[in-house]
Amino acid sequence: MPIYVYEEILPDGSGGEPFEVIQPMSAAALTTHPDTGKPVRRVLSAPNAPRAWTDAHGKAAMTDKNLASKGFTKYVKSGDGSYEKTAGDGPKQIKR
Structure with missing residues (x-):
């Protein structure tokens, strides 16, 4: 599952403290912080593509x-x- 970066939306509309959430790609973007309930928005970031993927058994999946x-x-x-x-x-x- 991908890791998404979110940030709190401050009262002036600027971005606050960033945090990461592991979510399925099919899940809707969060609108509130899971702990505080404050409004949040998803931040665009570079994708994370590991070079040496392995399957559930530790075998190389990129053969x-x-x-x-x-x-x-x-x-x-x-x-x-x-x-x-x-x-x-x-x-x-x-x-x-």
Whole structure:
């Protein structure tokens, strides 16, 4: 589940103390602070994409075989401006 950043809305409309909440993507944005009940708004922030994802059993989830089984295509840079497919469907090579 993603981590969302929220901030309290101060009486003058400016942003107050930020806090983080782990929520499903399908959940509606919070409108009040879960502890204080004060009004809040969601803050845009950079996405968090870990480089070494693992599954529930600690095995690498980003293997070529696993990516292909989930419908992803992976390309690896093979030269100046060209990429070769290592997993999934699609052209064998992409050139710039």
